[in-house]
Every structure is written in structure tokens, then in C-alpha cells.
Amino acid sequence: xxxxxxxxxxxxxxxxHGKSTLADRLLAxxxxxxxxxxxxxxxxxxxxxxxRGITIKQHTVCLPYxxxxxxxxxxxxxxxPGHVDFSYEVSRSLAACEGALLIVDAAQGVEAQTLANFYLxxxxxxxxxxxxxxxxxxxxxxxxxxxxxAEILGLDADDAIPISAKLGTGVPEVLEAIIHxxxxxxxxxxxxxxxxxxDSFYDPYQGVVVYVKIFDGRxxxxxxxxxxxNGRVYEVQQVGVFTPxxxxxxxxxxxxxxxxxxxxxxxxxxxxxxxxTDANRPTVVPFPGYRDAKPMVFAGLYPVEDTAYQxxxxxxxxxxxxxxxxxxxxxxxxxxxxxxxxxFLGLLHMEIVQERLEREFGLTLIVTSPSVRYRVVTxxxxxxxxxxxxxxxxxGEIDHIEEPLVRASVFAPTEFMNPIYRLAQDKRGEHxxxxxxxxxxxxxxxxxxxxxxxxxxxxxxxxSKGYASFDYDFLEFRPSDVVKLDILLNGDPVDxxxxxxxxxxxxxxxxxxxxxxxxxxxxxxxEVAIQAAIGSRVIARETVKAIRxxxxxxxxGGDITRKxxxxxxxxxxxxxxxxxxxxxxPQEAFLSVLRS
Amino acid sequence: xxxxxxxxxxxxxxxxxxxxxxxxxxxHYCSFNTGPYRPAAMDRFLAALLREIDLVGEAEWAGDVAxxxxxxxxxxxxxxxxxxxxxxxDRLRKRLAVAPAAEVSVECNPESLSRDKAEGYxxxxxxxxxxxxxxxxDDLLARLGRLHSSQEAGRAFEAARxxxxxxVSVDLMYGLPDLDLARWERTVREILAWSPEHLSAYxxxxxxxxxxxxxxxxxxxxxxxxxxxxxxxxxxAREAGYEHYEISNYARPGFRSRHNQVYWRAEEYLAxxxxxxxxxxxxxxxxxxxxxxxxxxxxxxxxxxxxxxxxTPAQRTAEKVILGLRxxxxxxxxxxxxxxxxxxxxxxxxxxxxxxxRCRLTExxxxxxxxLFVELLPAHS
Numbered sequence: 001x002x003x004x005x006x007x008x009x010x011x012x013x014x015x016x017h018g019k020s021t022l023a024d025r026l027l028a029x030x031x032x033x034x035x036x037x038x039x040x041x042x043x044x045x046x047x048x049x050x051x052r053g054i055t056i057k058q059h060t061v062c063l064p065y066x067x068x069x070x071x072x073x074x075x076x077x078x079x080x081p082g083h084v085d086f087s088y089e090v091s092r093s094l095a096a097c098e099g100a101l102l103i104v105d106a107a108q109g110v111e112a113q114t115l116a117n118f119y120l121x122x123x124x125x126x127x128x129x130x131x132x133x134x135x136x137x138x139x140x141x142x143x144x145x146x147x148x149x150a151e152i153l154g155l156d157a158d159d160a161i162p163i164s165a166k167l168g169t170g171v172p173e174v175l176e177a178i179i180h181x182x183x184x185x186x187x188x189x190x191x192x193x194x195x196x197x198x199d200s201f202y203d204p205y206q207g208v209v210v211y212v213k214i215f216d217g218r219x220x221x222x223x224x225x226x227x228x229x230n231g232r233v234y235e236v237q238q239v240g241v242f243t244p245x246x247x248x249x250x251x252x253x254x255x256x257x258x259x260x261x262x263x264x265x266x267x268x269x270x271x272x273x274x275x276x277t278d279a280n281r282p283t284v285v286p287f288p289g290y291r292d293a294k295p296m297v298f299a300g301l302y303p304v305e306d307t308a309y310q311x312x313x314x315x316x317x318x319x320x321x322x323x324x325x326x327x328x329x330x331x332x333x334x335x336x337x338x339x340x341x342x343x344f345l346g347l348l349h350m351e352i353v354q355e356r357l358e359r360e361f362g363l364t365l366i367v368t369s370p371s372v373r374y375r376v377v378t379x380x381x382x383x384x385x386x387x388x389x390x391x392x393x394x395x396g397e398i399d400h401i402e403e404p405l406v407r408a409s410v411f412a413p414t415e416f417m418n419p420i421y422r423l424a425q426d427k428r429g430e431h432x433x434x435x436x437x438x439x440x441x442x443x444x445x446x447x448x449x450x451x452x453x454x455x456x457x458x459x460x461x462x463x464s465k466g467y468a469s470f471d472y473d474f475l476e477f478r479p480s481d482v483v484k485l486d487i488l489l490n491g492d493p494v495d496x497x498x499x500x501x502x503x504x505x506x507x508x509x510x511x512x513x514x515x516x517x518x519x520x521x522x523x524x525x526x527e528v529a530i531q532a533a534i535g536s537r538v539i540a541r542e543t544v545k546a547i548r549x550x551x552x553x554x555x556x557g558g559d560i561t562r563k564x565x566x567x568x569x570x571x572x573x574x575x576x577x578x579x580x581x582x583x584x585x586p587q588e589a590f591l592s593v594l595r596s
Numbered sequence: 597x598x599x600x601x602x603x604x605x606x607x608x609x610x611x612x613x614x615x616x617x618x619x620x621x622x623x624h625y626c627s628f629n630t631g632p633y634r635p636a637a638m639d640r641f642l643a644a645l646l647r648e649i650d651l652v653g654e655a656e657w658a659g660d661v662a663x664x665x666x667x668x669x670x671x672x673x674x675x676x677x678x679x680x681x682x683x684x685x686d687r688l689r690k691r692l693a694v695a696p697a698a699e700v701s702v703e704c705n706p707e708s709l710s711r712d713k714a715e716g717y718x719x720x721x722x723x724x725x726x727x728x729x730x731x732x733x734d735d736l737l738a739r740l741g742r743l744h745s746s747q748e749a750g751r752a753f754e755a756a757r758x759x760x761x762x763x764v765s766v767d768l769m770y771g772l773p774d775l776d777l778a779r780w781e782r783t784v785r786e787i788l789a790w791s792p793e794h795l796s797a798y799x800x801x802x803x804x805x806x807x808x809x810x811x812x813x814x815x816x817x818x819x820x821x822x823x824x825x826x827x828x829x830x831x832x833a834r835e836a837g838y839e840h841y842e843i844s845n846y847a848r849p850g851f852r853s854r855h856n857q858v859y860w861r862a863e864e865y866l867a868x869x870x871x872x873x874x875x876x877x878x879x880x881x882x883x884x885x886x887x888x889x890x891x892x893x894x895x896x897x898x899x900x901x902x903x904x905x906x907x908t909p910a911q912r913t914a915e916k917v918i919l920g921l922r923x924x925x926x927x928x929x930x931x932x933x934x935x936x937x938x939x940x941x942x943x944x945x946x947x948x949x950x951x952x953x954r955c956r957l958t959e960x961x962x963x964x965x966x967x968l969f970v971e972l973l974p975a976h977s
Contacts (some may be wrong), residue, residue, distance in 0.1 A: 070656055274756050401649060401790055430617045436703065476740050513688075523969060525941075525942075525945055525947070525964060526945065547964065548819045548820065548823045548963070548965045549799075549822060549823050549826070549964065550963075550964050550965070550966040551799075551843060551962060551963055551964065552843075552965075552966055553798040553799045553801060553843065553844045554798050554801075554844060555859060557613055557615060557628075557669050557831055557860075557872060557873055558611075558859045558865060558867070558870075558873045558874070558875065559873045559882070560859065560873070560880060560915065560919065561873070561880045561882070561905060564911070564915065564918075564973070565965065566917070567970050567973055569968045570966070570970045571973050574970060582941065583888070
């Protein structure tokens with residue numbers, strides 16, 4: 001296929017601005033999918049994605065399109081995730097594109113992730129086509145949105161295409177704009193093969209399925225493919241395109257986007273950013289590689305049943321095949337036994353991983369309180385990175401602790417400024433900049449990362465009636481007066497319940513945590529004392545009274561089965577309990593650290 | 597599948613339970629399988645019951661395995677006239693090997709037990725009566741939905757004695773709404789003064805299916821009060837020479853309920869009547885519950901089996917321990933070796949005693965027994 005007939009593009013948008021709806025519309029319009037068979041939002045195929053209404057794993061689809069000039073084109077739509085936790089995934093798919101549709105909701109205007117995605121697209125040197133969506137809504141403000149596109153993004157407002165992805169209005173114009181404005185991919189089909197890996201997933205039958213963009217040359221089954229970063233050579237077994245189902249083709253050539261399989265066993269062997277070339281006729285200069293996804297939030301994952309450790313390892317290995325941002329290494333907790341310290345992009349990512357482990361692998365897990373990575377400078381002058389509160393050296397050995405800060409953008413209607421500032425203050429935010437955009441403001445804050453990983457986003461949404469949007473980037477490490485808060489059960493510290501937090505918040509958190517634990521720890525045969533302490537100083541204490549009576553008075557008429565079933569039900573409930581010393585602690589207790 | 601296909605595992609005597617599923621009025625705390633008493637329904641039921649006895653009597657083992665205890669429960673078995681009860685007992689003796697020295701018990705409600713009826717029962721072969729007194733407070737009895745007064749309860753007890761019964765049990769309830777500790781102690785003292793051979797005392801539970809569970813009830817006792825009442829009873833009964841031989845049961849020496857011990861020792865028993873539960877071989881089974889369905893099945897010549905489950909060896913072992921620990925005799929330590937840490941914990945908390953090669957719950961342990969039983973259940977079940 002001639003390069004001039006290929007267009008590779010992404011759709012980027014703030015969450016809920018209609019990316020998936022437009023993608024579906026494009027699929028239907030180009031005939032890539034029979035509209036009658038269309039399941040809503042086909043690209044969001046993972047169950048979890050559908051349930052949460054977000055795209056986590058990116059997808060790629062090849063759309064055949066006959067343009068108004070009568071020519072046949074191949075449009076490769078590379079889908080991108082749409083949540084603040086996953087912006088790194090966006091960057092890696094953008095590298096395979098020449099252009100991007102930047103969707104802005106006509107009723108919402110430019111939001112935090114609109115801006116974040118806009119910058120990512122600029123960094124990738126993409127041609128950006130602004131698209132104003134949801135013009136069918138009564139509250140749509142197309143002209144206001146045009147102004148924002150011009151003022152905030154600095155794009156030519158006249159280039160923006162007003163559409164309603166829901167109704168299909170304007171979508172044909174979008175297709176034409178893709179043809180006319182986005183340049184065809186560069187590349188030389190006759191040159192040695194040079195393909196970029198921009199994603200991959202593990203298929204139990206075919207091994208790793210690698211998403212590739214061919215920059216130069218051609219690839220077909222039977223070729224010897226060399227992975228340039230590790231020197232491994234594989235025989236290509238199949239090449240194909242996504243329609244969106246995987247459809248094998250004879251060959252992929254320069255400019256095309258598709259997949260290949262080559263009996264690669266682990267995703268880690270064909271990393272994103274990898275350069276694939278012809279082993280017999282290699283290209284000279286590989287791609288520089290992408291930036292690695294950096295986990296920002298860390299938590300311990302432990303199986304409730306000790307015997308499930310190996311199953312958890314296998315499950316994490318499998319998830320990691322498709323989710324390279326997930327990191328894990330084994331760790332031991334005095335309280336919880338053997339488990340893993342896992343790194344996540346954010347809390348949503350963490351919840352998704354946990355949910356998938358429980359749902360897809362049938363594991364019952366305890367997740368310890370999430371922590372950011374602190375930098376501890378010891379009295380001896382050494383710097384240690386700590387992502388697990390229980391690993392914090394004794395206070396006497398610490399010179400000072402530095403915590404990670406992020407720079408955050410908040411977009412919101414002006415009427416919500418006050419509550420947003422109050423929230424920011426509560427979260428130790430430092431105001432950096434304020435910009436008025438008509439009826440909306442763009443506020444820049446610096447936040448300690450630890451303050452925004454747990455409930456910041458939810459609270460921001462709730463105080464702004466859902467109108468505020470939020471995005472952030474790592475800024476720097478900065479010295480901070482943080483302390484370790486310990487929880488003791490009957491005098492024994494429970495390492496898995498420790499948290500690192502700012503001294504000013506320790507008292508309040510300790511009190512809330514002890515109260516919460518009293519509520520979730522069931523009464524036992526003996527009294528359970530719950531203490532929250534900083535060092536040796538106890539700052540809060542609660543007691544779970546001993547149970548007085550738990551007895552079935554009667555098994556009437558010898559109905560033993562009924563009694564046994566009742567006991568079995570109780571036993572089932574206890575499965576989610578973890579024995580800490582003599583105290584039985586339910587799974588929720590560990591979650592309460594998060595929520596209190 | 598029918599009980600006819602399951603053979604008893606044990607060679608020793610079996611228990612036998614008969615369920616009489618009628619009451620004149622349903623008590624407000626009651627969730628048992630019982631319906632309103634109508635003479636015609638009773639007649640139809642009795643015919644079906646006899647048919648059931650005949651059918652079970654066809655089992656290969658029926659003539660060989662002795663029946664050691666017979667228990668008429670309900671419902672209100674004392675709604676049976678003496679001749680009706682005699683007919684049932686005669687049929688049992690005809691079809692099954694009821695041992696000459698079998699314990700034959702009938703649950704009686706005070707208002708339906710006259711001296712004549714009690715005498716008739718005794719002549720029919722009944723040798724133990726269990727009297728549902730529940731309370732000696734007339735206001736409480738009315739709130740419970742009972743049809744008798746405290747005076748009638750006393751009279752019924754005397755009637756049993758006058759009819760020649762030397763083995764009478766009294767049923768009491770505690771943890772009742774607005775029953776304070778002093779009133780409870782008075783009740784216990786008064787009952788003990790009657791000198792029954794046996795005493796069962798159950799803490800009120802609001803089981804699903806009862807009126808109180810459905811509607812709610814005011815003045816329920818808190819845990820402290822119920823616990824205090826348990827201990828008051830335990831103390832007073834001990835002082836009066838009773839053995840606290842099961843969580844809810846007390847007896848003067850030699851008068852433990854043989855039938856109930858069949859349950860607690862995980863021994864086997866046959867079941868007759870709607871909703872009655874039996875245990876044969878490895879199978880726990882239950883008859884269908886609705887009286888109408890029970891009768892219809894038998895009229896069509898079928899055994900009225902409603903449900904059954906085959907116990908795994910692990911379940912069987914666990915049940916033996918769990919049920920056995922309800923008794924003050926406890927269970928052998930053999931077989932509990934792998935539960936040693938649990939036993940040690942319970943021992944250190946004063947909830948369990950180890951004596952020789954057996955272990956048993958203490959009176960404090962009885963109160964928390966379900967917490968232990970949950971631990972003792974096999975994990976996979």
C-alpha cells in the first residue's frame with residue numbers, strides 16, 4: 001500500500017468528552033464494523049473498562065476508508081487511555097501516530113487532561129485536529145469552546161470541527177480532515193525493516209502479540225526478526241491488522257500499523273520502545289526508546305491465605321505481561337507473612353490491579369495502605385528510598401526525610417474557587433498560579449504526592465459538583481516533617497498498618513484510624529486494645545470488648561445440618577480474616593487505613 | 597434415594613424422632629414446622645404417619661436394629677389423645693425393634709396435659725414427659741403467645757407426677773423481653789422446688805420464620821443480662837444437685853435425656869413426620885415440611901423425603917467433635933492433635949479443660965462454643 005494512502009492517528013480527550021463514542025462512530029462509518037453488531041464502545045473491551053467507563057488498555061484498529069476524492073485510504077486508529085493515572089500510556093501510543101484528534105466537550109470546555117494530552121501530542125510532533133464534541137447538548141457552547149481552543153491551546157479556532165459523535169453529525173468531516181490535514185507516514189518500504197513496538201499483550205495461544213508501527217521496510221511471516229535492545233532473534237509467525245479483531249495479512253510495510261507474533265514468551269522480551277529489524281538486513285539506528293512508566297504509589301499485596309503466595313506471584317506475572325507499569329517485588333511483613341510490594345501509577349491503577357487479581361484469578365487479598373516513595377537522608381549522610389513505612393529507619397538514624405511533590409493543574413468554573421482553595425490547603429497544597437479563562441479558572445498548585453493519591457480526586461469532584469478537572473506531573477523531592485504512625489494491637493505493632501504522614505496530620509489520622517479499626521475488628525474471646533503511636537508516644541487508644549456469648553442454644557429435633565450450615569457460613573466469613581498474633585483482623589481493617 | 601437405601605452404620609440402638617406438626621396457637625418466638633390444629637388434619641396426618649412407619653418398617657435392617665429412644669416432638673404432641681399415641685407406639689413396636697427398656701418421651705404443653713391423659717400416655721408406654729413451662733410470669737407467658745398460666749403449669753406438673761411419671765423434664769426460656777435477673781432467679785428457684793428430674797433452659801433466639809423475628813419485639817435483653825441469667829441458672833441448678841451436662845440442659849444424676857444425647861454423640865436416629873430430621877449411615881436427611889405434601893406423598897405410597905446430604909468423612913469427624921463438645925463429657929483428645937494450638941488457647945482462657953485423654957468445655961466455654969466450633973469445622977466445606 002502506498003504511504004500516501006495511510007493515516008495513523010489517535011484520539012485524545014479529557015475523560016467523558018466522548019472519545020470512545022467517536023471511535024465507535026468512525027468504525028461504523030468506515031464499515032470496519034457492522035453497525036447492527038456494534039456493541040457500544042467496542043474499543044473499551046476489558047470488562048473493568050466497560051464497568052468503569054474508562055479505557056485502560058489501548059487498542060488499535062484499522063479502518064478502510066473511501067474518501068470524497070474517490071481514493072481508498074487506510075486509517076489506523078490507535079486508541080489511548082483516558083484517566084489521569086494513565087497519561088504515560090498515552091505518550092507511548094502517540095509515538096506511532098502522525099496526527100491526533102483532540103476532542104473538547106462543547107459543554108465542558110478545555111479540561112485538565114485536554115491540556116495534558118495536548119502537550120503530549122505536541123511533544124510527539126503530531127498534527128492536531130481540534131474537534132468540538134457534543135454540540136447536540138442544550139448547554140453546548142461551541143463559540144466559547146472555540147475561543148478556549150484558541151486562547152488556551154493556541155490552535156487556530158477555525159480549524160476546529162464541531163460534531164456530535166452521538167448523533168454522527170460532523171463525523172464525515174472529521175474523516176476528511178484526517179485525510180487532508182494529517183500527513184501520510186514517512187518511511188521507505190525498500191529500506192531495511194525498522195519497526196517500533198508501541199504496545200503488546202500476552203495471548204495464551206500465540207505468545208506475545210506485539211503492536212508495531214513500521215517506519216521503514218516490510219515484515220512478513222517467516223522473516224527473522226531481531227530485537228535490537230536485547231539481540232534476540234525470533235522467527236515471525238504471523239503479521240496482521242486489527243479490524244478490530246486480529247486479521248492476518250501477507251505483510252506490513254512502511255507506514256502501516258499492525259501486529260506481529262513471533263513466539264515471544266514474555267512481554268518483557270519485547271518492551272515498548274523496542275526496535276524490531278530484519279536479522280539478515282538490520283537497520284542501523286534503533287529508536288531511542290520510550291520513557292519508562294514510573295510507578296508513583298506503592299502498596300503491599302498479601303494473600304489472605306498464606307498458601308496463595310505462589311498463586312499471587314503467578315497472577316502478578318500474568319498481569320505484568322499486559323501492564324508493564326505494574327511493578328512488584330516480594331517482601332515480608334511480620335503481620336501478613338509473604339507478599340509483594342507493588343508499584344502503581346496511581347490509586348485507580350492500584351484498585352484495578354486488585355480487582356483483576358481477585359476477579360480473574362480468584363485471590364483474596366489484603367492491600368496495605370498505599371505510600372509514595374520517600375527519600376530518607378540518614379545521619380550518616382546516605383540517601384535511601386523508602387516505599388514501605390515499615391522500612392523507615394529509626395528516628396535517631398534519620399537526618400531528614402524528603403517527600404515527592406507534584407505540580408497540579410486544576411480547571412474549574414470560578415464559582416468553585418473557594419472550596420478548591422480550602423481543599424488544597426487541607427492537602428498541604430501551595431498555590432503557584434491562577435489564570436482566568438472566561439468563566440473558568442486554571443489554578444496551579446504544588447502538592448505533596450502523598451496528599452493527592454488517596455481521596456483528593458474524589459473530593460475535588462464532589463466539591464465542584466463534578467466540574468473540576470485535575471492533572472499532575474512529578475516536580476521534585478523536598479524536605480518535609482513527616483513521621484511514621486504505628487498501630488498496635490494488644491501492644492504489638494502491626495507493620496502492615498503503619499503509615500508515613502505529615503506530623504501535623506498524625507494526631508487526627510491516628511485517632512480516626514483507631515476508631516475505624518474498633519468498628520471493623522470483630523469482638524473476640526479477649527479484649528483487643530488498639531493504639532496509634534508515633535515512636536513510643538501513644539496518641540490514640542480504643543478497645544474492642546471481649547465477646548460474651550456466642551452459642552446455639554438448641555438444635556431442634558436433631559436438625560444438625562442446619563446448625564452446621566450456619567457455622568459454615570460463619571467460617572466462610574472468617575476466610576477474609578487475617579490472624580495477627582492472637583487477634584483476628586478482617587481484610588477491611590487494612591482498607592480502613594486508606595479510607596479513614 | 598430413600599432412607600430404605602441407607603443402612604445404619606451403628607449396631608447399637610438408634611434414636612427415633614416423631615414430629616407432631618400442629619399447635620392450637622403458634623408461639624411468637626417459634627420458627628418450627630407447625631400449623632394450626634384441626635381434627636380432620638390431625639386424622640389425615642396420623643394415617644400418613646402410620647403409613648410412613650409401615651414403609652420404613654420394610655427396610656432390610658428394620659427388624660434387627662434396636663430403637664433405644666423414642667421422642668414425640670412438635671408442634672404440640674400432647675394434642676394427641678392417649679389412644680392415638682398408643683396406636684402410633686404400637687405400630688412402631690410392630691414394625692421396628694423398639695427395645696423394651698427404650699426411653700419414650702413426649703413433649704407436653706401444660707394446657708393440654710390432664711392427669712387422665714398423662715395416665716393414658718404412661719399406660720401406652722411413655723416413660724418420660726417434657727413439660728413446656730417456659731416461664732412462670734403470667735404476663736410474660738401471654739406475651740410469648742403461650743396458652744397456659746403459671747398456675748396451669750404447676751398443675752400439669754403435678755398431674756404428671758400423680759399419673760406416675762418419675763422422669764419429668766421442664767423447659768424454660770431466658771433472655772426474654774423485660775425479664776430481669778431477679779425475676780429469672782425467682783422462676784428458677786420455684787421450678788427447682790418442683791424437683792423435676794431434668795431441666796432444659798434455652799436463651800431466646802429470634803429465628804427466621806418466627807413472628808418476633810418478622811415483627812420485632814420490644815424490651816429484648818442485652819448480652820450482659822442474658823449472660824447473667826445463664827450464670828444464675830448454672831449456679832442455682834448446681835446448688836440443687838443438677839449436672840450441667842449439655843449447653844442448655846441440666847439433670848439430676850441418672851436422668852440425662854437419652855434421646856438428646858443421641859444427637860450430641862453424633863449417633864444415628866430415624867425421623868418420622870413432616871420436616872423431621874434423621875441420620876442414617878453417612879446420610880443426614882429431612883422429610884418434606886408441608887403437612888399436606890407429607891400426607892399426599894405417603895398416600896401415594898412414597899416416603900416423604902425432602903432433602904438429604906451425604907457427609908464426607910471429614911464432616912463426620914468434625915460433627916462428632918462439635919456435637920460432642922456440647923456435652924460436659926466432652927470428646928476424646930485423640931484426633932484433635934493437629935488442633936493443639938487452638939485447644940491450648942481455649943484452655944488458657946479458661947474455656948476448655950483437658951482431663952486425661954478427653955477435653956471438655958467449661959461452663960464459660962459453653963457460652964462461647966460457636967466460636968470454637970467454627971474453628972473446628974473442616975476448612976474446605
